[in-house]
Amino acid sequence: MPWNSQGSAWRWRLPYGARSSVQRVREALEERGFAPRVVELDRTARSAAEAAQALGCRVEQIVKSLVFKGGRTGQPVLVLASGVNRVDERKISELVSEPVEKADAGYVREKTGFSIGGVPPVGHAEEPVTFVDEDLLREEEVWAAAGHTHAVFGLSPTELLKVTNGRVIAVK
Ligand code: 5CA
Numbered sequence: 001m002p003w004n005s006q007g008s009a010w011r012w013r014l015p016y017g018a019r020s021s022v023q024r025v026r027e028a029l030e031e032r033g034f035a036p037r038v039v040e041l042d043r044t045a046r047s048a049a050e051a052a053q054a055l056g057c058r059v060e061q062i063v064k065s066l067v068f069k070g071g072r073t074g075q076p077v078l079v080l081a082s083g084v085n086r087v088d089e090r091k092i093s094e095l096v097s098e099p100v101e102k103a104d105a106g107y108v109r110e111k112t113g114f115s116i117g118g119v120p121p122v123g124h125a126e127e128p129v130t131f132v133d134e135d136l137l138r139e140e141e142v143w144a145a146a147g148h149t150h151a152v153f154g155l156s157p158t159e160l161l162k163v164t165n166g167r168v169i170a171v172k
Pocket residue numbers: 045046047048051062063064065066102103104105116117118119143144145148149152
């Protein structure tokens with residue numbers, strides 16, 4: 001492959017830009033003492049449903065990394081929700097004491113450093129306030145985006161709490 005000047009087989013199948021995004025997630029997790037097992041999918045997994053289908057797991061096990069914007073402060077608020085749950089924005093607003101709105105693609109890119117569909121739960125450009133859906137704690141293993149639409153990693157809900165330092169809440 002053109003970017004591998006060493007001549008040995010490149011172990012990544014993902015394109016270069018994706019590789020660096022995934023690498024940033026891996027490094028953020030390793031800094032927090034967690035060595036992730038990143039799974040590269042052969043098809044896109046932009047949504048929780050697509051990710052579950054590609055992995056052969058239940059949608060409940062998929063961690064949606066949803067970015068909200070504080071209406072007054074402009075601060076990023078990250079909600080890690082179970083793939084089946086719709087987040088009640090009013091609950092998030094109450095928790096952060098300001099109205100929040102779903103972030104647009106540009107804001108997500110700026111505050112997280114990743115594009116929608118691949119936003120991971122950790123390793124963001126700006127550290128967000130983080131909330132974790134209590135329903136995820138029922139699962140033995142959950143899967144989150146690893147920086148790209150074709151890459152995910154698996155972990156236990158306890159590990160998710162530990163690496164994100166998130167606060168457990170009811171999102172719906
Ligand atoms: N890779 C998958 C599974 S881990 C993933 O990232 N899923 S996700 O749920 O975390 O990210 C998709 C979410 O991005 C959608 O649920 C939706 O809330 C949000 N989204 C999609 N398109 C837009 C958009 N145009 N503007 C703002 N948010 C969007």
